Amino acid sequence: MNDVLVSTPGGDYPIHIEAGRLTRIDESVPPNASALVIVTNPTVNRLFGDAVRAALAKTGKPVTTLELPDGEQYKDWQTLNLIFDHMLGLQLDRRAVIVALGGGVIGDMAGFAAAVYMRGIRFIQVPTTLLAQVDSSVGGKTAVNHPLGKNMIGAFYQPIAVEIDTTVLNTLPDREISAGLAEVVKYGLIMDAAFFTWCQTHAEGLRARDPDLLATAIRRSCEFKAKVVSADERESGLRAILNLGHTFGHAIEAGLGYGQWLHGEAVGCGLLLAAALSERTLGLPAEDVQRVESVVKAIGCPTRAPKLLGVDQWMSLMRSDKKAEAGEIKFVLMPEVGQATVGAADSKDVAAVLNEYAV
Amino acid sequence: MNDVLVSTPGGDYPIHIEAGRLTRIDESVPPNASALVIVTNPTVNRLFGDAVRAALAKTGKPVTTLELPDGEQYKDWQTLNLIFDHMLGLQLDRRAVIVALGGGVIGDMAGFAAAVYMRGIRFIQVPTTLLAQVDSSVGGKTAVNHPLGKNMIGAFYQPIAVEIDTTVLNTLPDREISAGLAEVVKYGLIMDAAFFTWCQTHAEGLRARDPDLLATAIRRSCEFKAKVVSADERESGLRAILNLGHTFGHAIEAGLGYGQWLHGEAVGCGLLLAAALSERTLGLPAEDVQRVESVVKAIGCPTRAPKLLGVDQWMSLMRSDKKAEAGEIKFVLMPEVGQATVGAADSKDVAAVLNEYAV
Numbered sequence: 201m202n203d204v205l206v207s208t209p210g211g212d213y214p215i216h217i218e219a220g221r222l223t224r225i226d227e228s229v230p231p232n233a234s235a236l237v238i239v240t241n242p243t244v245n246r247l248f249g250d251a252v253r254a255a256l257a258k259t260g261k262p263v264t265t266l267e268l269p270d271g272e273q274y275k276d277w278q279t280l281n282l283i284f285d286h287m288l289g290l291q292l293d294r295r296a297v298i299v300a301l302g303g304g305v306i307g308d309m310a311g312f313a314a315a316v317y318m319r320g321i322r323f324i325q326v327p328t329t330l331l332a333q334v335d336s337s338v339g340g341k342t343a344v345n346h347p348l349g350k351n352m353i354g355a356f357y358q359p360i361a362v363e364i365d366t367t368v369l370n371t372l373p374d375r376e377i378s379a380g381l382a383e384v385v386k387y388g389l390i391m392d393a394a395f396f397t398w399c400q401t402h403a404e405g406l407r408a409r410d411p412d413l414l415a416t417a418i419r420r421s422c423e424f425k426a427k428v429v430s431a432d433e434r435e436s437g438l439r440a441i442l443n444l445g446h447t448f449g450h451a452i453e454a455g456l457g458y459g460q461w462l463h464g465e466a467v468g469c470g471l472l473l474a475a476a477l478s479e480r481t482l483g484l485p486a487e488d489v490q491r492v493e494s495v496v497k498a499i500g501c502p503t504r505a506p507k508l509l510g511v512d513q514w515m516s517l518m519r520s521d522k523k524a525e526a527g528e529i530k531f532v533l534m535p536e537v538g539q540a541t542v543g544a545a546d547s548k549d550v551a552a553v554l555n556e557y558a559v
Numbered sequence: 560m561n562d563v564l565v566s567t568p569g570g571d572y573p574i575h576i577e578a579g580r581l582t583r584i585d586e587s588v589p590p591n592a593s594a595l596v597i598v599t600n601p602t603v604n605r606l607f608g609d610a611v612r613a614a615l616a617k618t619g620k621p622v623t624t625l626e627l628p629d630g631e632q633y634k635d636w637q638t639l640n641l642i643f644d645h646m647l648g649l650q651l652d653r654r655a656v657i658v659a660l661g662g663g664v665i666g667d668m669a670g671f672a673a674a675v676y677m678r679g680i681r682f683i684q685v686p687t688t689l690l691a692q693v694d695s696s697v698g699g700k701t702a703v704n705h706p707l708g709k710n711m712i713g714a715f716y717q718p719i720a721v722e723i724d725t726t727v728l729n730t731l732p733d734r735e736i737s738a739g740l741a742e743v744v745k746y747g748l749i750m751d752a753a754f755f756t757w758c759q760t761h762a763e764g765l766r767a768r769d770p771d772l773l774a775t776a777i778r779r780s781c782e783f784k785a786k787v788v789s790a791d792e793r794e795s796g797l798r799a800i801l802n803l804g805h806t807f808g809h810a811i812e813a814g815l816g817y818g819q820w821l822h823g824e825a826v827g828c829g830l831l832l833a834a835a836l837s838e839r840t841l842g843l844p845a846e847d848v849q850r851v852e853s854v855v856k857a858i859g860c861p862t863r864a865p866k867l868l869g870v871d872q873w874m875s876l877m878r879s880d881k882k883a884e885a886g887e888i889k890f891v892l893m894p895e896v897g898q899a900t901v902g903a904a905d906s907k908d909v910a911a912v913l914n915e916y917a918v
Binding site for chain 2: 209234277281284285288289291293294295315316317318319320341342343346348349351352353354355356434435519520522524525526527
């Protein structure tokens with residue numbers, strides 16, 4: 201057992217990390233649950249739906265499954281509403297529990313549905329992508345996209361448990377492994393230089409899905425995330441450092457259209473741009489920027505960003521980021537590897553970084 | 560000054576109650592607000608928009624006004640989305656503050672928009688109906704309706720202040736005064752027999768809008784509500800007693816179609832049905848049921864409910880109430896005037912009450 205505990209003002213919850221955990225998730229169902237609703241997508245349902253239903257059946261409670269269409273482009277209100285239609289159609293009450301079985305899109309939507317169904321019911325995160333296991337399933341950020349911005353409509357709403365089965369990663373496409381590793385590397389860059397070095401040392405093995413290396417990466421990532429979320433659930437301060445690479449990354453996703461690059465791929469590339477901006481702004485040594493580039497490349501993420509419509513479009517996209525304040529773009533920057541700070545940057549420096557990396 | 564303080568786990572906030580308060584609501588705007596968005600409807604905007612804008616202009620912050628269509632039938636996701644479109648179109652950030660200027664529909668929608676815009680921003684309630692002043696603006700219940708049920712999608716999300724100007728009631732239609740008084744009477748029935756007697760004594764004066772009587776009724780109602788909400792923000796126990804009359808009332812609204820009866824009218828009638836059910840279930844004295852009927856009538860609310868499609872439809876509508884658990888309808892009942900409890904009722908007793916009052 202490699203449990204990690206997340207503490208928040210609303211209460212604590214466990215992250216269970218085990219090979220084969222899917223078959224034991226009934227252990228996390230509260231005794232007074234009135235019904236269980238598995239929210240998933242067709243691909244994940246085909247792979248893991250039966251195992252999860254078999255586990256949940258052990259509770260003796262009614263279990264239904266709702267498939268949502270797969271992909272970031274469906275992470276919108278219309279798709280979210282399918283969850284409400286399903287649950288209200290079954291007249292499910294406030295003691296119903298949602299089981300979010302899938303990657304980040306499913307977790308964000310099912311979690312947001314739980315946050316607002318009858319003003320809030322309980323939910324369990326069962327992340328089936330590496331990215332969701334190391335990042336999005338932990339910490340209670342839930343949301344859907346709006347035509348004018350990603351994750352603009354949502355809530356901070358914590359699950360009652362996160363259930364991570366490391367064996368589900370065997371079926372994941374290579375791109376998704378790379379995308380998830382970008383968030384793993386991020387924790388090293390913002391919080392722990394030694395862990396970044398560990399990622400650098402083991403990049404090839406992680407990308408090749410060595411089970412022991414992945415298990416370690418997941419557990420350490422959950423510990424880092426739990427520590428940050430416990431200190432600052434609502435992103436009023438510390439939590440913002442988790443967005444290293446995300447200001448650039450969101451611009452890539454929005455500029456190309458959601459779904460072209462995986463979120464983690466955009467973040468991986470964004471880590472490099474953030475490092476380059478940190479060199480110009482905070483004097484991060486050039487050799488550290490090179491290290492970041494070599495690790496981003498080694499885990500299989502892009503090291504060059506799309507040009508889009510040029511610097512002006514980039515700036516406009518970044519200005520609509522949720523972290524912007526009064527039109528000023530906020531960046532997470534590294535004074536050195538293993539440390540992060542949030543601040544503004546000179547637009548000349550940003551433009552220089554874009555001219556070098558967004559080609 | 561007649562301030563009332565509401566305490567919740569997330570922090571305290573004041574209810575300011577004064578004649579002329581609209582002209583001083585700038586006092587409640589936080590210094591670090593980046594922009595102010597007045598969410599209102601055309602009728603309220605025409606009556607009070609200029610006064611509110613003049614007050615908010617004193618802060619020196621940018622102020623915009625968004626009119627939503629008026630009426631319960633527009634309390635849906637499509638209308639809610641107009642708020643997001645407006646704010647995202649202006650690229651407003653997380654420090655923007657929403658000012659909900661209107662009755663319960665505006666307060667519920669603007670509050671829910673604040674709860675989920677960028678995962679939560681601050682908002683101020685400026686209730687302009689009696690019902691909103693004594694009930695819906697206090698306590699943080701926000702929501703929109705779903706085709707399958709009223710207030711099914713929402714959040715518990717507290718305002719940073721509630722601004723009650725008692726002079727705005729002068730322009731209110733008579734029906735709205737009666738509807739608001741139903742919630743005032745409710746507090747007496749569930750919490751304070753002496754206050755119920757006070758309502759009975761002053762029913763005519765309240766209905767005739769005696770300013771001193773209304774000011775007292777508002778302040779006492781806010782005190783009652785603040786007490787309950789402070790003890791149980793998320794309706795896990797005590798708060799449910801605030802729903803006296805609401806199980807019947809919601810069925811009336813849903814059965815007739817939202818907007819036919821005002822919410823408060825349905826609740827007023829529901830108080831009588833709940834009293835009648837309390838007589839059969841808990842032995843509430845018959846003379847108390849008669850007192851409730853006479854007060855409901857005196858404040859101008861209906862004392863007979865619509866028949867709808869008969870008892871079966873009534874039962875089905877009440878079973879889809881959010882308070883229902885595992886298909887069992889929960890009623891708030893009175894063992895005696897001034898006390899309330901939540902429980903189930905024998906369906907024969909419910910049918911008998913409906914046969915008597917829903918005609």
